Amino acid sequence: MKAARFSRFGGPEVLEIADLPDPHAGPGQIRIAVHAAGVNASDWKKRSGLMDPDLPQTIGYEAAGVVDEIGDGVSDVAIGDRVFGFSDDGAGQAELAVLSHYAPIPSTLGFAGAAALPAAVETATRSLDQLGVCSGGTVLISGASGSVGSAAVQLSVARGARVIGTASPANHEYLRTLGAEPLAYGDGLVERVREMSPGGVDLALDVAGSGVLPELIELAGGADHVVTLADFAGAQDHGVRFSRGDSGRALHALAGIADLVDSGHFTLPVAQAFPLTEVAEAHRFGEEGHIRGKIVLLVD
Incomplete structure (x- = not known):
């Protein structure tokens, strides 16, 4: 699969799209074909070397897409379901992502809008x-x-x-x-x-x-x-x-947000959407600050 990655710390220019082995869902996990992934300030802190010292690193904590693999013990979703949630290994900005904490995408949202939700909510x-x-x-x-x-x-x-x-x-x-x-x-x-x-x-x-x-x-x-x-x-x-x-994360919030979204009582606008291949530009845009809403990456 293709995934955003960096092999050295620095500015947005260190980001690359790499070919990596496909991840697989373990017990209690699902895998999704990613359609959209959220971009957060923690992504550029990680890229700058302010978090994990290891290299190379993948990137991205939140994603939305379609379930394409289910691990042992998972009974609350089916292949083909639309879900959003947190990438277990910080690798959501990729064609495939493994999730343990997820929820159905609100019926009124597309993938980009759903990918904006997890971290903020x-x-x-x-x-x-x-x-x-x-x-x-x-x-x-x-x-x-x-x-x-x-x-x-x-x-x-x-x-x-x-x-x-x-x-x-x-x-x-x-x-x-x-x-x-x-x-x-x-x-x-x-x-x-x-x-x-x-x-x-x-x-x-x-x-x-x-x-x-x-x-x-x-x-x-x-x-x-x-x-x-x-x-x-x-x-x-x-x-x-x-x-x-x-x-202590408020992971219950993922399942609880759908009713508010679908009833019109919660909205989180997408400030700008970039193709996955333009992940560096997405970081530049985010680091400029003063953005209303979320930046997301779209995966074909």
Whole structure:
């Protein structure tokens, strides 16, 4: 099969499309013929040498496609089913991928839209579960217009929470369509939030990692009411929980998102789609930042 891979660390130019042996589904796993794969910031961190030191490495944590091989003990899917999920070995940007955690693709989505879901939905759900976001509370989401932030907004609204989200002014109307009350980030954040919610907020989620943890702690009434997804050093300095996948993934979110998608209460737009052969260009586009929605790779 053809797969995205790199044999040295560096910029997007180190990526190549290589011919690799076909993977096979083991016990409890399925294999899919990949139609689309998501692209994430973790991909270029991995490519840059900030994660796994081994070489060469394949790439890609999320994929959508059609089941073409089923491992022992799997009874919840059939050959030909459309599914999306997480690549077990970080090799989703390929013609074939092995998945252990997967769900049926929502009926209203194509492969590209489904490939955009896994990482954003799992990450947002995990952080909201850790915060305890529920009906009647007010949650402040810092960095609300990106893929994870917009997922967190919509999932919070679905839980019945009031959502205040920070974003650049160009994204304020977009946040309103998701159900959030938008405001600008930057100096004066505490004052702006208190104008909208005089008593502060019940909970706060830091998606952007822009150094606002002290302000979020003040607004939420303590570090134990704040979770960050992006500021590891700040979390240590201020006693805030840093949410990471190895501390317990919210894999139940994959199966739970279909009803929200199909009912029109959840959307995650595809910002740009690239052919698998243009994986380097997809990385360049992603690293430029300020993207609304997800980047995906399409596999013929």
